Amino acid sequence: MRPRDEHKEGLIRQEAVEMIVREGLEGLSMQKLAKAAGVSPATLYIYFKDRDDLIIQLVIEEHTKMSRETLKDFDPDMHFAEGLKVQWNNRVAYYLKHPVGLSFMEHIKHSPYFEKAMQQTGNLFPKVMGEFLSKNIERQELVRVSPEVYWSIAFAPLYQLIKYHISGRGLPPSSTFVLDEEKLQQALELVLKALKP
Amino acid sequence: MRPRDEHKEGLIRQEAVEMIVREGLEGLSMQKLAKAAGVSPATLYIYFKDRDDLIIQLVIEEHTKMSRETLKDFDPDMHFAEGLKVQWNNRVAYYLKHPVGLSFMEHIKHSPYFEKAMQQTGNLFPKVMGEFLSKNIERQELVRVSPEVYWSIAFAPLYQLIKYHISGRGLPPSSTFVLDEEKLQQALELVLKALKP
DNA sequence: TATAAGTGAACGAACGTTCATTTATATTTG
DNA sequence: CAAATATAAATGAACGTTCGTTCACTTATA
The missing domain is CATH 1.10.357.10 (Tetracycline Repressor, domain 2)
Incomplete structure (x- = not known):
């Protein structure tokens, strides 16, 4: 089977955090994020259940x-x-x-x-x-x-x-x-x- | 000419603040706000230029x-x-x-x-x-x-x-x-x- | 060859905003 | 003093966009 691109999830997380810092929570959209990270919108849903899950994972990582x-x-x-x-x-x-x-x-x-x-x-x-x-x-x-x-x-x-x-x-x-x-x-x-x- | 309902703007402002407190900035939508305040979406644009202007007015009022x-x-x-x-x-x-x-x-x-x-x-x-x-x-x-x-x-x-x-x-x-x-x-x-x- | 990663297009819903129209009242008119 | 008029408030429906999410499909590797 095809393995995950380990680098990809990190890039998505980083772009998401920067987007929130730059434009606030309301500024984080899945389609903008996909474009910023250079992936398809659908790819985001491989790594995260949905938008809420993505944000919560970011919070947990930062807090940890x-x-x-x-x-x-x-x-x-x-x-x-x-x-x-x-x-x-x-x-x-x-x-x-x-x-x-x-x-x-x-x-x-x-x-x-x-x-x-x-x-x-x-x-x-x-x-x-x-x-x-x-x-x-x-x-x-x-x-x-x-x-x-x-x-x-x-x-x-x-x-x-x-x-x-x-x-x-x-x-x-x-x-x-x-x-x-x-x-x-x-x-x-x-x-x-x-x-x- | 028809006078403004003085009470109405205050109600809109109050509902908007409560909505932001409850659901965050991303939770404030003009259509939800209109429904909450019991007015038409278009009415909001009589009192405020646009969504940004509304929020800025709220900040100024609170700070004052x-x-x-x-x-x-x-x-x-x-x-x-x-x-x-x-x-x-x-x-x-x-x-x-x-x-x-x-x-x-x-x-x-x-x-x-x-x-x-x-x-x-x-x-x-x-x-x-x-x-x-x-x-x-x-x-x-x-x-x-x-x-x-x-x-x-x-x-x-x-x-x-x-x-x-x-x-x-x-x-x-x-x-x-x-x-x-x-x-x-x-x-x-x-x-x-x-x-x- | 099996399998999960990854995709582009598309979905319905909700978004901010506008517009033609109606409503209510202060003012002017007869 | 009523009736007509002017005018801004107020509306509901609709605009085009963007939203989060899904799906049928392709790609890459164990």
Whole structure:
């Protein structure tokens, strides 16, 4: 029998992500995607059940890659300041290398696809993060906060800075923005100051 | 001549926002919207030039309402801790009263519509916020930071908490989340701790 | 030769938008 | 003060396009 062109599925996935980043979810059409990937519309349905399935597979792949990179060199038993620094560095490194990954997820996060995809992933990631939080509260290296308050202060600022960086545009009066090492370091220190007892 | 049904445009706008929140930008179709608002498709084109114009008008309206409420009782000459508290309270009050406003903006923010709409609004809002920042840095009530690092730490956590609240779902292990006065107060205090010299 | 990959054309449905026509009311007229 | 008129609101049907998906068919390789 004829074997699958391994390269083809990767190309379809990549073109689909770029199309969503460029034109939004409503900009992803199967016929446009087929043309962009240089295949027949019918070929898409060999690799994916339908349009919904395609999108959900993209979300799962992106989330998996991000999780893997973020947990690199990380251990929930780490001291708080060290562990948070590793997390920040991993996330920055990942998203600066894969900026489309973040933009793509931003498009997806507020759609029904996100929840559907998350149901299909193992929830190892939040489990590890939760363990890191509770252990550090016990050890009193971290103020006593709920997971949500913790996440909001520990990571929401980082994601905002990365988004500024990727878009290239910051706030007035300076129209451009670059997330350099100095700003990143300063932001991390401020966040640590907030969260350490 | 026949006068416009004033109530009608408001109903169209409301149904459109709800449709986008419910089904995303790709879920907003002119024919579905017409049916939902109880008018003919052609009627939509009396009030709005086309679909793009409709969406942009919705963004402008939402942004204007949010800005107005956020600046209530606020003055850029305020002391830092007081000014930030007013900002937090205003934003929380607004979005808890208009949760669809936030969800709607989340859908729009990563689309070309957002930028187009922002070009059509007066930029009084960022100007006032920038003034508040620079004056408080001068007065040494606030660490010396760039506008982007400031915004990331001062407001990104708040928006994340509001989003948790509106979605009703937080992080594991507790599946539900309610942003009560205690959590809000704690988060604000942590943010102030981070940003005060 | 068997079998799955891959195709181009075509399907009905839904899309954004337009148009000829009707409807309702503010204004003008007798 | 009623009746006629002007005018913009409002309509339902229809336009051409594009949508997601399918199918009969061809192609390539185990």
